[in-house]
């Protein structure tokens with residue numbers, strides 16, 4: 001592990017001021033420190049932002065503002081989150097383990113890196129880690145990688161559960177940085193790999209996430225469901241965050257986001273569009289799922305994610321409709 | 323009985339190999355090959371040697387001296403050939419772990435790479451018939467005419483199963499701490515399953531007399547076979563300590579463990595079975611294809627269960643091996659029986675379905691009088707009792723055999739059964755008992771790798787001496803103690819217990835000291851087939867929407883001689899069954915065909931069962947009286963729990979979902995793809 005300096009930021013502005021090339025912000029460290037041990041991340045200095053006064057969850061009218069340093073555990077346990085945004089509480093609790101969630105912050109969770117095995121192994125090529133070195137996953141171990149929005153350069157997935165719920169909820173990510181303050185609506189924070197898979201998000205160097213703001217919850221019931229081969233402590237094969245608002249059997253509003261299928265938490269807009277205004281029937285759900293998954297470009301070992309995602313969409317909507 | 327060392331373990335006072343406080347200790351960090359095959363052209367260590375704290379760089383550039391007897395994976399740096407990706411090709415010794423690691427990263431190894439081959443297949447031109455399979459069994463055996471048996475059968479099946487590369491994941495990483503004293507004696511604290519055998523291997527590797535080497539392993543945090551034979555880190559620590567003239571410590575990382583501490587070979591197994599109209603076997607053929615490295619031959623005895631399990635007029639078991647550019651496979655819990663019984667017991671289920679018979683009845687019907695492979699009588703065999711007791715507890719009588727018909731919402735429900743078996747052997751060991759301040763000191767170089775060996779030996783000694791267990795102190799885990807067999811092959815308790823029992827008997831002659839060496843006694847053991855048996859019953863839920871498989875109930879019924887301690891036995895059985903569940907549903911190391919070596923080398927990627935995966939796990943046993951085993955009347959129980967579990971679960975998945983997955987692990991992908 002490379003030697004590095006460590007500093008604790010006193011305020012968000014102080015954190016940004018301390019940022020220079022080679023600096024990385026440190027949240028709970030549950031992902032970054034692992035990657036440093038593996039030699040994947042090699043920062044010269046860490047600016048610890050986990051102790052900033054960004055650890056509050058505050059109600060603002062019908063909106064909820066969550067500080068970036070709030071721990072995953074605290075987010076999932078917060079009464080307002082559990083009552084008003086149960087999909088988010090469930091998504092957070094579906095991730096990692098109790099110990100990891102106690103450490104992990106909201107900012108760090110959003111910016112955790114892919115679990116692609118080649119990315120984590122510095123002795124093998126990987127376009128995301130070493131641009132231009134190639135993507136061995138396409139021919140190799142891609143069983144849990146992307147079926148949607150991938151490119152010839154990278155087929156990685158974003159592993160966060162929480163981000164899937166945030167994408168469905170249309171959360172806004174508040175950022176401060178050398179270029180000033182910005183608000184980025186989800187799912188716009190993350191980007192598709194294209195031919196620059198080294199960039200996971202639209203953030204610029206030095207950008208610090210300060211908060212995530214949730215708009216009023218979508219009307220109607222919601223669900224977060226995660227599929228994995230072991231019953232806990234595993235990343236999603238595919239996950240879904242969905243909400244459905246029906247009036248007299250007609251879909252008024254609908255949110256569907258998928259995890260484990262793309263380089264971003266995948267908002268299934270095609271499926272949503274296909275449903276809104278129409279009858280909430282099993283056939284409509286299937287047609288919507290298929291419309292979305294027409295975009296899928298599966299690889300040999302992750303082709304199962306197509307029927308899995310389709311089944312999940314249909315089944316989740318059926319459950320929401322009943 | 324509770325673990326004697328339980329308190330020191332949970333309070334952190336138990337000392338593991340890497341934790342012994344040794345003055346002036348230094349650290350070694352391995353450099354691993356980044357090609358899968360080739361020749362080392364040059365090792366440039368100049369930059370590394372100039373790094374802070376660096377004391378030495380070891381490599382094939384200046385091969386440190388080892389005895390000509392140094393073998394296989396232990397012959398570190400003796401050759402410039404690279405046999406697999408991840409092989410140790412150099413090592414840095416430095417004053418701190420961090421400095422050693424940093425310097426290891428700048429050791430430049432230049433390779434002349436060659437094309438590699440890491441793919442096991444039944445078509446591989448390099449397949450051959452090894453002379454024997456582990457630990458010395460004949461490679462191919464048989465009697466009768468299999469083709470004729472199949473031709474005459476009313477029902478036949480011909481099926482192929484595959485199992486992936488699997489890794490042991492003991493909690494304690496492999497670690498060694500070594501130093502040489504002024505008299506040239508070598509001391510090694512090692513994460514080892516056997517102090518005596520470890521000492522012998524290390525002495526042979528360095529060309530030292532045995533009494534010049536001492537191996538200490540008082541506490542070992544799991545091994546499952548991966549610490550059964552000395553691993554390279556122990557040789558490296560000793561070699562490096564000699565080089566720098568100071569103690570050297572090595573603790574492998576989890577990634578390194580995947581590369582250099584062995585794994586279970588992947589297998590491809592073809593089973594051909596035939597049965598007559600009543601369900602009696604007419605033929606059984608089991609052929610296993612597996613891999614080893616170019617470094618040494620390791621031939622897993624996968625097809626041996628067919629020689630033990632069922633009566634048949636025609637039997638053929640065979641093993642074929644291919645040497646690939648991979649690390650050498652090694653011991654993993656129930657080597658041979660575990661993968662072999664997965665295939666055989668899955669095939670028995672398929673045969674039961676094909677013949678329209680109940681799978682419990684099919685097994686009962688074919689229970690043999692004598693051991694099918696050898697014709698020897700069994701010392702005891704109670705597979706039928708286990709099957710019947712399990713069936714009773716599982717309400718098997720009311721089971722509808724029809725697959726794919728029981729449903730609870732999204733979940734398809736099914737049940738399955740499979741048999742378990744594991745040899746009950748023992749090996750010569752020595753022990754000494756002495757009176758000491760009104761207490762009793764028992765000494766034997768046994769190993770407690772988390773199994774409870776120290777505790778059960780205390781119990782055996784206390785019962786034999788007729789005193790309370792808290793008056794007995796058992797000292798183990800040190801090669802300076804009386805020689806003992808290693809913790810392997812489920813032979814530990816039987817081997818050590820025999821010696822402790824005899825030493826205690828001897829002690830009672832004068833009440834001062836007792837000695838035992840069981841070599842002669844064991845040499846006189848009658849020629850019998852000695853095995854433990856069991857039956858495992860699984861209830862699974864297969865999600866029709868997601869393909870997820872959950873095991874809602876797992877029951878193991880075992881007949882394993884006299885069970886000496888219920889608490890300790892239960893943890894061995896359910897531990898094995900849990901590991902078998904992992905094998906069935908999630909465990910898989912990925913072989914990187916493009917670059918060689920393995921992927922998924924950590925516990926976030928190589929999934930083993932979490933608590934949530936084993937909500938209802940039960941192990942029970944039938945007491946057996948068997949005078950032909952050892953003075954305790956016991957059979958080994960460390961491994962049988964993992965044997966058959968994957969088949970029981972796989973059979974239950976078939977019963978639930980209506981289609982058979984013959985390729986482990988049974989992941990959602992393999993459930994979903996054929997359904998859509």
Ligand SMILES: Cc1cc2nc3c(=O)[nH]c(=O)nc-3n(C[C@H](O)[C@H](O)[C@H](O)COP(=O)(O)OP(=O)(O)OC[C@H]3O[C@@H](n4cnc5c(N)ncnc54)[C@H](O)[C@@H]3O)c2cc1C
Pocket residue numbers: 024025026027028029030031032033049068069072094095096097100103104105106107108109110111112113159160161162207208209210233234235236926
């Ligand atoms: C074994 C294991 C299993 C896991 N399983 C799951 C799972 O099932 N589902 C799941 O969703 N997650 C899972 N995780 C991942 C876990 O959720 C993340 O590691 C965690 O959320 C990261 O948060 P952190 O605060 O520790 O981030 P850190 O590791 O501190 O940082 C992660 C990244 O975010 C950056 N960063 C941190 N805070 C900020 C900020 N405020 N502004 C800008 N940049 C910032 C850091 O520079 C770094 O690049 C698992 C992790 C482990 C170790």
Ligand code: SF4
Pocket residue numbers: 114116117118119125126127128129134135136137138145153154155156197
């Ligand atoms: S999928 Fe992306 S992260 Fe994985 S190897 Fe390819 S480029 Fe690297």
